[in-house]
Every structure is written in C-alpha cells, then in structure tokens.
Amino acid sequence: MTDRQNIFDSVTAQIAPFNKKEIALTETTTFAGDLEWDSLTVMDFVAAIEDEFDIIITMNMQAEIETVGQLVDAVAKLKTT
Amino acid sequence: MTEAAATAHNARTPAEVLDARDLFSKFDPLIAEREALLATGVRDPFAIVMDEVKSPTQAVIKGKDTILLGTYNYMGMTFDPDVVAAGKKALDEFGAGTTGSRVLNGTYQGHKEVEDALKEFYGTSSAMVFSTGYQANLGMISTLAGKGDYVILDADSHASIYDGCFLGDAEIVRFRHNSVEDLDKRLGRLPADALKLVVLEGVYSMLGDVAPLPDMVAAVRKHANCMILVDEAHGMGFFGPNGRGVYEEQGVEKDVDFIVGTFSKSVGTVGGFCVSNHPKFEVMRLVCRPYVFTASLPPSVVATAATSIRKLMHAGEKRAHLWKNSQRLHKGLTDLGFTLGTKTPQSAIIAVILTDQMQAVAIWQALLELGLYVNMARPPATPAGTFLLRCSLCAEHSDEQVTQIIGMFEAAGKAVGAIA
Numbered sequence: 001m002t003d004r005q006n007i008f009d010s011v012t013a014q015i016a017p018f019n020k021k022e023i024a025l026t027e028t029t030t031f032a033g034d035l036e037w038d039s040l041t042v043m044d045f046v047a048a049i050e051d052e053f054d055i056i057i058t059m060n061m062q063a064e065i066e067t068v069g070q071l072v073d074a075v076a077k078l079k080t081t
Numbered sequence: 082m083t084e085a086a087a088t089a090h091n092a093r094t095p096a097e098v099l100d101a102r103d104l105f106s107k108f109d110p111l112i113a114e115r116e117a118l119l120a121t122g123v124r125d126p127f128a129i130v131m132d133e134v135k136s137p138t139q140a141v142i143k144g145k146d147t148i149l150l151g152t153y154n155y156m157g158m159t160f161d162p163d164v165v166a167a168g169k170k171a172l173d174e175f176g177a178g179t180t181g182s183r184v185l186n187g188t189y190q191g192h193k194e195v196e197d198a199l200k201e202f203y204g205t206s207s208a209m210v211f212s213t214g215y216q217a218n219l220g221m222i223s224t225l226a227g228k229g230d231y232v233i234l235d236a237d238s239h240a241s242i243y244d245g246c247f248l249g250d251a252e253i254v255r256f257r258h259n260s261v262e263d264l265d266k267r268l269g270r271l272p273a274d275a276l277k278l279v280v281l282e283g284v285y286s287m288l289g290d291v292a293p294l295p296d297m298v299a300a301v302r303k304h305a306n307c308m309i310l311v312d313e314a315h316g317m318g319f320f321g322p323n324g325r326g327v328y329e330e331q332g333v334e335k336d337v338d339f340i341v342g343t344f345s346k347s348v349g350t351v352g353g354f355c356v357s358n359h360p361k362f363e364v365m366r367l368v369c370r371p372y373v374f375t376a377s378l379p380p381s382v383v384a385t386a387a388t389s390i391r392k393l394m395h396a397g398e399k400r401a402h403l404w405k406n407s408q409r410l411h412k413g414l415t416d417l418g419f420t421l422g423t424k425t426p427q428s429a430i431i432a433v434i435l436t437d438q439m440q441a442v443a444i445w446q447a448l449l450e451l452g453l454y455v456n457m458a459r460p461p462a463t464p465a466g467t468f469l470l471r472c473s474l475c476a477e478h479s480d481e482q483v484t485q486i487i488g489m490f491e492a493a494g495k496a497v498g499a500i501a
Binding site for chain 1: 231236246252253254255256257263266267270271460461464465466
C-alpha cells in the first residue's frame with residue numbers, strides 16, 4: 001500500500017464521525033457540497049486531522065481545499081516538510 | 082420570487098428569465114428563513130428602535146417603558162453628568178467633526194488627551210485611538226502580522242479578529258476555544274523562527290466566559306518569537322483593581338504585549354484603541370491602514386471618552402455593585418431552571434441557552450412585552466450553533482431592577498415552556 005493510500009484511509013477514518021449522512025467517500029467528494037459541513041464542523045474536523053498527522057493546516061490552506069483528494073494531497077505534502 | 086430580485090435592474094436581470102440570478106442570490110436562504118420566521122407574527126429581533134433612552138438602564142420601545150439588559154453599557158457612563166458636559170463643551174469649542182485622518186488634519190487636542198488618559202489608565206508608554214473597536218483589531222492584527230508570519234487565534238474569536246486576519250497577509254492558525262493544550266500543541270508545530278502573534282480575549286462576548294490567561298500565557302512563552310495581544314473589549318472597567326481587564330485581574334500584565342479595547346462598552350461612547358509598552362509602537366500610526374485611511378473620532382466623542390476613562394479609574398464601588406448584579410442574576414436564572422453559558426458568573430454577560438430559533442424568539446418577544454430588552458444572538462455569531470438570549474448587566478441596575486428582571490424571566494420562560 002502506498003503512503004498516499006495510507007493517508008487517504010486515515011483521512012476517511014477521521015471523516016467518519018462527522019459523516020452523518022454516510023456519504024460514500026471518494027477522491028472527489030466535496031466537504032461543503034457533498035458532506036454539507038458547516039464552518040463549525042470544518043473547524044472540529046480540521047483540528048482532528050491536525051492532531052492525527054501532527055501538522056498545521058492554516059486557514060489560508062483550508063480555503064483552497066474543497067475535496068477529499070485535495071486534503072489527502074495537502075496532508076501528504078505537509079507531512080514531508 | 083423575492084422582492085430583491087423583483088426590483089433589480091431590468092436590463093441586467095430581466096424579470097421574464099426564470100430563476101434570474103444576481104449578486105444577491107446567495108442571500109436567498111437567509112431572506113427565506115427570515116420571512117418564514119416573521120410570518121409567524123413575531124417581532125423582528127434585529128429591528129428594534131429605542132424611541133427614548135431615559136438612563137443607562139431604561140428606554141422606551143414602542144411606547145413601553147423597558148429595562149435595558151442587552152447593552153454593553155457595563156459601567157453606566159452614557160449619562161454621567163461630567164461625561165455629557167465634557168462632550169457638550171467640546172462640541173461647542175471644536176465643532177461636530179474633524180473631517181480628516183488622524184495622520185493629517187484629524188488629530189485635535191482632545192485626541193491627544195484621550196490617548197493620555199488611556200496611558201494613565203493602563204500604565205503604558207503608548208496609546209493609539211482608532212475610530213471603532215472593530216477597526217482597532219482590524220488594524221493591529223493585519224499590520225503586525227505580515228507575509229510569512231503567523232496569527233494564532235481562539236476559534237471563538239470576535240468577528241473583528243477574524244477580519245483582521247483576513248485583511249492581512251499572515252498565515253492563520255486556530256485553536257479550540259480556551260484550550261491551553263490545543264494552543265501549546267499548535268505553536269509547537271509552527272516553525273520556531275517564524276514570528277507569531279497570539280490573539281486572545283479576556284471575556285468572550287457570546288457566553289460571557291473568561292480566558293485562563295495565566296495558563297495560556299505560560300503555554301505561549303514556551304515557544305520562540307511570540308507576541309501576545311489580548312482584546313479586553315468586555316473586560317475593561319469591570320475586571321482588575323484598576324479596571325484594566327481580565328489580564329490585570331489574573332496578574333499577567335507583564336506578559337501581554339498589546340491590549341486592544343473599545344470606548345463603546347464600559348467607556349460609554351464609541352471608538353477603539355490599542356495600548357502597549359513596545360518601544361517602536363508609535364510607527365503603527367504611519368503603517369496601519371485602518372488607522373490612516375479613515376476619519377478620526379469627533380471632538381465630542383473623544384472628550385466624553387477621556388472624561389469617562391478618568392472616572393473609571395476610581396469606580397471601585399460601581400465594580401462591586403456590577404459584580405453583585407451579575408451574581409444575583411446568574412443565581413436567579415439558574416434557580417428558575419434556565420441553562421446558562423457558564424456554570425458560575427464569570428463576567429457581566431449572562432447567556433441563556435435555548436433549544437432553537439423559534440423558542441429563542443418566543444421568549445425574547447415575551448420578555449420585550451413584559452418590558453425587558455435582551456440581545457438575541459444566533460449563528461454564526463454564537464459558538465456551536467446555539468441560539469441564545471444574552472443578558473449584559475450594568476452597574477446602574479438597581480437591586481430592585483434585578484429582582485424585576487428575574488421575575489420577568491420566570492413569567493416569560495413559563496409562558497413559552499422554556500422552563501417548567
């Protein structure tokens with residue numbers, strides 16, 4: 001299994017408790033559109049992801065992340081720097 | 082079709098086009114929600130008009146004498162005779178307004194006097210007065226933290242703090258509300274050599290809870306290159322031996338680099354400020370855009386503020402009475418069975434947490450009809466999506482008024498079924 005697949009699996013595991021509608025998760029699933037998360041849910045979820053990977057996803061970066069795939073890419077990049 | 086769309090310019094949004102969109106379309110859900118709420122016959126909580134204001138604690142709304150429990154007039158300075166007299170004198174001597182920026186023609190003797198009063202009140206070497214508290218946060222945060230720097234803020238921060246972040250070029254990092262551990266962890270993940278501004282508030286205005294500043298300051302000081310700004314908008318006047326704010330009461334004065342505050346709460350007029358002991362602080366007057374590119378406060382406003390600030394230095398008795406009011410109301414509402422924002426009274430703000438918008442509006446209106454005005458607050462202003470009635474006490478509320486207020490909450494709460 002690749003590193004990216006590992007990150008994807010960890011991210012989807014972190015999404016699960018916030019995925020109230022049990023939407024099937026793919027690379028292109030969007031947080032605002034498909035998962036219908038409000039800003040408070042996003043805040044809690046980002047904090048959970050930050051703690052899981054021991055990284056910081058600044059609000060500036062968050063503004064650019066719309067899909068699960070983009071988040072996985074961002075985490076992969078932040079973990080190597 | 083909404084009224085907004087119907088009145089839009091025909092050439093741009095022809096009425097015959099189905100589902101015509103314009104820049105207002107994104108507000109359609111909010112417009113629909115409000116229309117549905119008002120269609121139930123309730124009064125609009127965001128369109129109250131005070132026809133007469135009789136004192137810091139009493140107004141007339143639609144012909145009814147009403148006790149004010151939803152102002153920021155914590156110390157009741159708005160009608161203080163010395164304050165009002167100072168404003169009248171300045172209006173006569175210096176006119177209605179300055180028509181100019183602080184850095185050009187808009188600094189009068191009164192602006193220097195109010196900055197001197199602030200320096201004395203806070204015991205700092207510098208004080209800089211902005212036209213509003215919102216602009217003070219906007220200006221300080223966006224100017225201090227530049228490209229490559231970091232701002233670290235509490236998730237429940239006031240809109241002016243968030244907007245200060247968005248106006249600037251720094252990287253923005255949030256931590257969970259009042260969590261020392263979360264703050265510490267996030268600071269630890271940032272590059273040690275990057276410059277950082279940590280923004281905290283003494284009192285958080287929605288629930289009225291106070292920050293654990295000594296623990297937070299200790300966490301910040303474990304990390305390199307951090308400066309600390311504390312917003313004392315809701316703490317000034319009430320907390321600490323000199324009324325400087327929560328940071329004074331909690332004994333962390335030496336560890337805080339910047340205090341931001343406002344004249345529109347305990348001081349009783351309008352305006353904002355930042356005080357600091359930083360030796361280079363005065364350069365802010367040249368580089369801070371929300372300070373430079375706006376008109377300065379009118380002479381009457383700075384005169385009332387200076388007089389009020391000097392009187393607040395010696396307001397120990399008022400502080401004691403306000404504290405008593407807060408404790409009495411908190412106990413009274415708790416005993417009635419209401420859910421409050423804090424388990425113990427922590428500030429002059431007491432938030433009653435309700436289940437949903439309909440219940441919040443119903444009890445808000447019932448209180449208004451009984452003769453009591455409180456703030457109704459709803460998301461996104463509130464944390465965790467709550468609907469609440471925010472009560473803010475004044476040092477001028479009499480013991481009798483507090484008894485009346487508790488009685489009105491009992492009647493209104495029972496009428497709408499919020500309490501048994």
